[in-house]
Amino acid sequence: xxFLNRRSLLAGGGLVAAAPALSGCAGLTQRVSATTAxxxxxxxxxxxxxDVEAKIYDELARRFEQTRRGVTVDLVSVPFSEASVGIxxxxxxxxxxxxxxxxYPTMGVYASADQLLDVGDALDDxxxxxxxxxxxAVSHDDRVYGxxxxxxxxxxxxxxxxxxxxxxxxxxxxxEDAWSWDELADVADRLTDAAPDGSSAFGVNWxxxxxxxxxxxxxxxxxxxxxxxxxxxxxxxxxxxxxxxFTASFFERGWVPGSTSTKAATYPDALFTSGTLAMLYAGNxxxxxxxxxxxxxxxxxxxxxxxDRRRASELGGNALVxxxxxxxxxxxxxxxxxxxxxxxxxxxxxxxxxxxxxxxxLDQQLDFAxxxxxMPVFADQVTTIEDRDVADVTxxxxxxxxxxxxxxxxxxxLGGRSVEDTLAALDEQVSESAALNVEDGAR
Numbered sequence: 001x002x003f004l005n006r007r008s009l010l011a012g013g014g015l016v017a018a019a020p021a022l023s024g025c026a027g028l029t030q031r032v033s034a035t036t037a038x039x040x041x042x043x044x045x046x047x048x049x050x051d052v053e054a055k056i057y058d059e060l061a062r063r064f065e066q067t068r069r070g071v072t073v074d075l076v077s078v079p080f081s082e083a084s085v086g087i088x089x090x091x092x093x094x095x096x097x098x099x100x101x102x103x104y105p106t107m108g109v110y111a112s113a114d115q116l117l118d119v120g121d122a123l124d125d126x127x128x129x130x131x132x133x134x135x136x137a138v139s140h141d142d143r144v145y146g147x148x149x150x151x152x153x154x155x156x157x158x159x160x161x162x163x164x165x166x167x168x169x170x171x172x173x174x175x176e177d178a179w180s181w182d183e184l185a186d187v188a189d190r191l192t193d194a195a196p197d198g199s200s201a202f203g204v205n206w207x208x209x210x211x212x213x214x215x216x217x218x219x220x221x222x223x224x225x226x227x228x229x230x231x232x233x234x235x236x237x238x239x240x241x242x243x244x245x246f247t248a249s250f251f252e253r254g255w256v257p258g259s260t261s262t263k264a265a266t267y268p269d270a271l272f273t274s275g276t277l278a279m280l281y282a283g284n285x286x287x288x289x290x291x292x293x294x295x296x297x298x299x300x301x302x303x304x305x306x307x308d309r310r311r312a313s314e315l316g317g318n319a320l321v322x323x324x325x326x327x328x329x330x331x332x333x334x335x336x337x338x339x340x341x342x343x344x345x346x347x348x349x350x351x352x353x354x355x356x357x358x359x360x361x362l363d364q365q366l367d368f369a370x371x372x373x374x375m376p377v378f379a380d381q382v383t384t385i386e387d388r389d390v391a392d393v394t395x396x397x398x399x400x401x402x403x404x405x406x407x408x409x410x411x412x413x414l415g416g417r418s419v420e421d422t423l424a425a426l427d428e429q430v431s432e433s434a435a436l437n438v439e440d441g442a443r
């Protein structure tokens with residue numbers, strides 16, 4: 001089935017005609033666009049996230065105003081589910097906010113469609129304090145199109161009491177001791193045997209737009225979505241088969257609830273906080289909610305993601321970018337540089353319990369608002385993200401690949417489709433994506 005290529009729609013303006021068919025978009029463009037002709041002292045900014053993130057964004061916006069006399073930052077926070085629809089429509093119609101927040105897997109869509117401002121010169125200081133992986137996440141054709149504000153990733157949250165009851169007394173507390181896949185399988189079997197009715201060994205956070213987290217297993221097996229030059233699909237491989245056979249066994253062996261597949265309407269963190277999961281693949285951004293929901297009902301801890309041929313974890317997180325048609329591009333670039341300064345990045349990450357992208361900050365012990373004792377495990381997981389992994393998830397068509405993963409994995413996990421047929425279907429769809437990437441690179 002052909003991809004709906006958002007990059008082509010954005011570049012050609014075709015998204016305007018498609019906008020009425022997109023849910024939640026009515027009136028959004030007008031609401032998020034504060035740019036007024038002639039108001040070069042007004043900066044419109046759209047973000048999304050938790051209430052805590054909205055609050056710290058507002059505090060930092062006011063701090064920016066204090067350093068730029070006469071400048072007003074009009075900050076609007078929208079639900080994540082509405083964010084991309086409003087931005088797509090706004091970019092196509094010329095009414096997008098000057099600055100907006102975007103997740104890394106979506107960066108390539110906007111950058112390849114020539115919709116973002118090149119801010120490389122403004123971010124020279126930050127660029128010198130970033131790993132190649134994080135710089136690559138906001139770059140396209142050797143140009144920097146965003147400020148990588150933070151990163152988040154997954155680790156394995158677990159209940160020590162439940163593991164002890166199942167006879168599991170040793171949990172890895174050093175990266176080099178992370179469980180192998182075989183060791184995880186043994187733990188899961190023991191937890192399943194000991195679990196009361198209605199409980200399961202673990203859950204995985206790959207629902208809906210998080211389907212790309214299945215790539216953790218692919219990367220751990222030594223595989224990749226594309227060939228090294230991104231010109232062809234590479235999922236139908238021995239590594240892909242190993243990853244899919246292992247993850248399909250989660251459902252076959254009853255380790256995870258059947259309601260937690262890639263197209264599930266609910267997320268497994270709710271099952272963990274209710275007490276029906278012993279372990280959970282979880283992002284660090286969930287820790288504030290855990291602290292609020294679980295309180296002192298039970299103890300929980302964090303260990304490293306299991307490994308296979310290598311250790312790996314997903315690139316989650318967000319960047320701030322500026323529209324190429326921003327009313328005052330210099331001011332927009334200044335805002336991105338300001339938000340990327342060490343003081344602002346540290347304040348944002350500590351408040352929101354997110355990981356900074358600056359190497360100098362990652363090497364520090366930050367004063368996170370909650371769960372500071374758990375964050376070092378997540379910080380270590382970030383170090384397993386390789387440049388090649390980032391290249392896989394920041395192509396111009398990765399949004400479509402993510403959708404294909406959700407659909408096809410669901411068919412394998414719950415629909416009875418074989419591993420071989422699933423990989424073939426994925427390979428065919430990703431091949432279309434690779435062809436579009438090649439076309440984009442030739443322009």
